[in-house]
Amino acid sequence: MATSSSDATHCNKTVTGYPAPINQVVSGYPAAAAAAAPTHYYAFRPLPPSSVYRPLGSNPYNYSVRPTLFYRMIIFCVAVLSIMTVLALIAYLVLKPHLPEFRVESAAVSQLNATRSELTARWIFTLVVNNPNKKLGIGYDRLEASVFYGGELGLAASQLAPFSQDKKNQSTIEFQLGAINEYVGENVVDRILRSRDRGSVDFGIRVLGWIRFRCGSLRTREHMIRVSCDPIRIAYSLHNGTGTLTGQPEKCEVY
Known part of the structure; x- marks a missing residue:
């Protein structure tokens, strides 16, 4: 009986050193928390699912597609108009039309x-x-x-x-x-x-x-x-x- 009481006292004794034995509780941490500690670890924190998963065909940069296309159309129209103006000016200078x-x-x-x-x-x-x-x-x-x-x-x-x-x-x-x-x-x-x-x-x-x-x-x-x-x-x-x-x-x- 004395031996059993001594063993129980030894198991419940709080350990202040490091590392602690497996069957002993580290000072400052409840036993329940130690029992619920995870048994696996991640090298980094996983991202939330909403930031990883996107529907098929979606474009995460869709906000910049329309403005870019609009600017390209403007540049194209300006270039065509400039070319036509230059050609008309050249034709006018070469042909030199006069009123009858x-x-x-x-x-x-x-x-x-x-x-x-x-x-x-x-x-x-x-x-x-x-x-x-x-x-x-x-x-x-x-x-x-x-x-x-x-x-x-x-x-x-x-x-x-x-x-x-x-x-x-x-x-x-x-x-x-x-x-x-x-x-x-x-x-x-x-x-x-x-x-x-x-x-x-x-x-x-x-x-x-x-x-x-x-x-x-x-x-x-x-x-x-x-x-x-x-x-x-x-x-x-x-x-x-x-x-x-x-x-x-x-x-x-x-x-």
């Missing part, structure tokens, strides 16, 4: 009659169109010619047929414009009749249209042109009442 030249070759006015505020007349014009370009042809489309008086007042208008010119080429356009009982106001009628009685009346021509330069199979985009021929002095004969262009052919402004 217009001049009034002949003009005549017949059947000029006026009431108190209305005008009746028929105008016949011949325009010479010159293409000064050495390397470019010109195509003309959607042309409209009008005759006016006093700088602004339109008297008659008509569409002109489209045509085209080769380089260093000249074309002639003849057209007629008519007004029948066109209301222009008493003041305008009075001014026209007074000028006719003095021997001449100044009219003007405007031509609006679209042109396109071409070089072989290449075509430029359309450009609007405005042609202004003003004044055109028409001299009247007292015998037949018909007026014709007086002086030299008038060169027109083209812009």
Whole structure:
């Protein structure tokens, strides 16, 4: 009995040294904690499962894919635009396109009659169109010619047929414009009749249209042109009442 009591006392004795025997408790640690201590150890702490596992096909860097693609598209568009601008500038410097030249070759006015505020007349014009370009042809489309008086007042208008010119080429356009009982106001009628009685009346021509330069199979985009021929002095004969262009052919402004 004495031996058993001595053995129990020896087993429950707290050890203060190191290392401790297996059947003894280290000072400061309960026996239960020592019994629950893990029997295996890791070389490093495992990462949480959420930081290791990702669904199949997911991109951990997805936040940077869209901005990068957007920036690349912008750079590509800027590069293409820059190349096209440089090519257009080179073509312009090499070809040097010039606007066509217009001049009034002949003009005549017949059947000029006026009431108190209305005008009746028929105008016949011949325009010479010159293409000064050495390397470019010109195509003309959607042309409209009008005759006016006093700088602004339109008297008659008509569409002109489209045509085209080769380089260093000249074309002639003849057209007629008519007004029948066109209301222009008493003041305008009075001014026209007074000028006719003095021997001449100044009219003007405007031509609006679209042109396109071409070089072989290449075509430029359309450009609007405005042609202004003003004044055109028409001299009247007292015998037949018909007026014709007086002086030299008038060169027109083209812009």
